[in-house]
Amino acid sequence: MSLPIDQRSLQLARRYLQVANGLLIPLYLLVAAALYGAFIYAPTEREMGDVQRIFYFHMGTAWNSFLTFFAVFVAGIAYLITRKSKWDKLGAACAEVGMVFTTIVMVTGSIWAKPIWNTWWAWGDPRLMSVMVLWLMYAAYFILRSSLPEGDKKYKFSAVFGIIAFLDVPIVWMSIRWWRTIHPVVITSSGAELAAEMLHALMVSLIAMTVLCVTLVALRTAQRLNSSLADEVFQQLDQERVSRQ
Amino acid sequence: MNQVALIWILAEKDLKVEYRSPQAFLNTVFFALLILVIFNFAFDPGSQATREATPGILWVALLFPGIIQLNRSFQAEREEGTLYGLILSPTDRGVLFLGKFIANWAFLVVVDFLVLGAFVIFYNFSFSVQMLWVAWIIILASVGFAAVGTVFAAMLSSIRTREVLLPILLFPIIIPIILAAVNGTQEILILEEAQFLDRWLQLLIAFDVIFVAAGFLLFDYVVAD
DSSP, X not given: OOOOOOHHHHHHHHHHHXXXXXXXXXHHHHHHHHHHIIIIISOOBTTTBXXXXXXXXXXXXXXXXXXXXXXXXXXXXXXXHHOOHHHHHHHHHHHHHHHHHHHHHHHHHHHHHHHHHSSSXXXXXXXXXXXXXXXXXXXXXXXXXXXXXXXXXXXXXXXXXXHXXXXXXXXXXXXXXXXXXXXXXXXXXXXXXXXXXXXXXXHHHHHHHHHHHHHHHHHHXXXXXXXXXXXXXXXXXXXXXXXXX | OOHHHHHHHHXXXXXXXXXXXXHHHHXXXXXXXXXXXXXXXXXXXXXXXXXXXXXXXXXXXXXXXXXXXXXXXXXXXXXXXXXHHHHHSSSOHXXXXXXXXXXXXXXXXXHHHHXXXXXXXXXXXXXXXXXXHHHHHHHHHHHHHHHHHHHHXXXXXXXXXHHHHHHHHHHHHTHHHHHHHHHHHHHHHXXXXXXXXXXXXXXXXXXXXXXXXXXXXXXXXXXXX
């Protein structure tokens, strides 16, 4: 008995896995370089001390949490136009990885903020608040997903929410910035001048985190594609069993 | 048929239903009044700090009860099968959205004006020109709130847990509205001179334009089945 499996979907999953596989060795090298850059190569910051080194990973993950959000938006539009479930799988994978990265941004930011700003959580900082809102939107996206059964409806609604949430991000950013320029600014960010070595370490970390992000997205998309294929096979076997009885 | 007339017919239908059985209206107003009263217990009513927090209190009382109405706005349509009729009718889905959105918006504005009146009395403000500015903020903020809310309410109307899901989806998105409305109101009521009021109004208008357009374009995908 042969089971008719969607060969194109299987191929696609395989291709995503190939991408993830191909990136694995560059990823190890880049992460090693980023660790070296952040902890050994870059000089210790004069005022903040060693805790500043967290900044390299903080920036790297922050940039990616916005990138994945954009990817969710693009995948959402692609799904609404083509109605192919592969786009939903990609969007969901991006949102997952994005949410993990956003969480890392907030955690690393808090660890940095405690000694520097003397508080874990600064309600006054516009960037921090924007990331918080981003995290809330990701969370809402998954709550919506988890309350719908698999199928076109779920993919459509997730896509619509992803698009609306992405359109909202620049407005959130602007509103929080204005809000903070109007109120007394309690916390000012330190100067953005970086030593050359610091800039190099930052660049390596940015690239390493981006490659990590792409690898994880590729892996999760492949997993999602495969798991829906597996579900199909189970369903077919079930039907087969019922029809034989 | 003329599209504008069509939108009006759709909105009028909803408003007529609300007018004839004003239970949802009364529930929403009552909930808002409760919030105003509860905040009076939660904070020291006489202090200066509470005075400065009043714009925030007003907006919690205006936005949270709005959820009741939005949740209801597609429930009856689903239960009675009106929604299928609307979907099957040869109208553009964007027109359907505008009709629903305008009905929700008008409903919210009427509720909000009543709540604003109660707010003025409970928190000892006066009915002056300033309140007209607050009313203007209410009108603008309700547009964005109703636009995003209508899309989400339509989307969630087929899901069992919609009552819980709607605020979870809606509030992160409308954070700019909350910020702009609270700060705009603060400029009017608390600060001596309104410096940045224009800015907040512009932000509200930008939000309104973007999300009415987004709702118009995306509504097709949330009601199709």
